[in-house]
Amino acid sequence: MKPKITLKDIARELDVSISTVSKALKNSAEISKDTKDKIKAFAKFYNYRPNNIALSLKNKRTKNIGVIIPDIVHHFFTTVFRGIEKYANEKGYNVIVCISDESNEKEVINMEMLANGSIDGFILSLSAETQLKNEYTHLKELLDQGIPIVLFDRVTSEIECDKVVLNDAEIACEAVGHFIKAGSKRIALVTTEKYFNVSENRRIGYLDALKVHNFKVDENLILTLSHDMENDMLITEFFQNNKVDAVLCVNEIFAIQCMSIIQELGFNVPNDISIIGFTDGILSRFSVPRLSTVAQHGELMGETAAKLLIDRMEWLDEVEEPFKTEVINATLIKRGSSIN
């Protein structure tokens, strides 16, 4: 057991002052070559590393980023996290993750916890409950305290800060357009409650596409599912009661569930019913047939968010940049579950 060595230890052993040791290790011109060599050798031998906590206290920056995500088991958030971690690490930052579990309270508690010095900035995607309650005072307070925040994916216009979003409406429109070009007539949308900005945007894109192609909107063709319940019965009834030849689902799970039920009901995918989902995750790649889907480029999204945050943190004292919203362009990946 050899505990960590400090500047003080080195100073005592070598009979110099702490300041001298500190300067010597930073190769200061103030210190003679002899002394520097001696100190460096000693430090190297005992594997001296400066204490991060002491540095943080002194510099008033921790080189830690707080990441708050609603759920890590969702593939999309996992990939975004991957992107954040990768970029942050390259830039010498560490990442502290908290999972809000879609709960507003957890989101608030975790952020307040971390805000007391543990991190230099936040990257987060709003919890479902936060979006539902439209409650953003915790974010406002942190911004007020000068802590930079980057929102991604689940964002809100109530808060002014850097953001990274997907062109949800546009890509949903493109997906529906793709159905229409392939000859689909009755196109369904399977979505979540509309307080999610992303679902709402995808719905808008869906409606836009119908309008552009002079399709009449049939509200019966929009199925709203909750993300935390057993939806199998609802889906089954939906496809039994409605004649449908194409479905756009706002996430991968819904898409896979629909495909599985559609197949059980005796329809052929994609000949009877085409399916396109969101998130190019593992499910989409390994299903039969493989799922056509909207790739959200989560990793890029994460990197972009991290870059936005780190840039702002590192320029904070120098210039006052206006807030940016970066738009990630989704890609429609055509695979076996849709025609052509």
Place this chain on the structure above:
Amino acid sequence: MKPKITLKDIARELDVSISTVSKALKNSAEISKDTKDKIKAFAKFYNYRPNNIALSLKNKRTKNIGVIIPDIVHHFFTTVFRGIEKYANEKGYNVIVCISDESNEKEVINMEMLANGSIDGFILSLSAETQLKNEYTHLKELLDQGIPIVLFDRVTSEIECDKVVLNDAEIACEAVGHFIKAGSKRIALVTTEKYFNVSENRRIGYLDALKVHNFKVDENLILTLSHDMENDMLITEFFQNNKVDAVLCVNEIFAIQCMSIIQELGFNVPNDISIIGFTDGILSRFSVPRLSTVAQHGELMGETAAKLLIDRMEWLDEVEEPFKTEVINATLIKRGSSIN
């Protein structure tokens, strides 16, 4: 913009000493009720919160746990992480995650980075490269410095510390036994390179089961795949060239890949060939037919690891507990991809 308030600020405003403020906020009996009330009210009004960094420096404990995992996109690690985060959070700890990306170098760098004061202890699963090179000096050094470590899943006997593992051999044996009871005669194993302790243990379980039931081992029925390559060709050839009626795969992806190729080759799952995988992830639950699999209880594993670590950290000064190895009992989940 109202920056964070400190003890010093309160002391100045209220014309008392810093010590008085500190004691008042901790409700010390040393301070008169009047003064305490005044200080508490002021602190509350300005939303005073002690600075975590200063506390860490003083207390020599950060209440942060470092988690190093090889890969976060793998469902198993994600769930373990979930368990760690959950338990740690309940106990007031934050989690700093680094992804080693199966690289020994990254593992070493990240751990050294965090070890300089940022965390109180580590939870990790060894990277592939670390297991391949059998290089554990970084772990030994940290343990030497008095930093507690808990290894999970990918562990090694070279290091003495707390560990959490799955009863891999046992459950693999049980899975193969299940095949045999259902009448399978030619049982294959699809696995990874054997320097992974987990794959090796599953292989041992597979061999044990064969031996117990007086089956001859046919090395041709063991297919070794690399985890980062395109394996489709290898799998296809394997099932074309070998008569097989059951397959145990050491992970979910291999299982799904095998199932998909087996079906393409015109075999019926499970009638012609039964399949059991490892990891009860999203893939297993949504495949057609649903995949029989070994549930590894990742979340429980994570919680157990976090509990082991936190217990050790909090008792560190008091007693010297011997190291423990907790074994998580996997569960065989029988679904559509295997008979009976």
Place this chain on the structure above:
DNA sequence: TATCAACACGAAACCGTTTTCGTAATAATT
């Protein structure tokens, strides 16, 4: 009236750094 608790608070050390500033000792200049 001198002595002594009890009370209420402040000074200062400490955690491990960095950094500014002051100052001996030596060397260079006039």
Place this chain on the structure above:
DNA sequence: AATTATTACGAAAACGGTTTCGTGTTGATA
């Protein structure tokens, strides 16, 4: 020889807390 510049280092403050110990002021006791 007196002054100045340079070199090489140390003292101390600062970051934001906690905690030990000391101390001035009361009120009670002998």
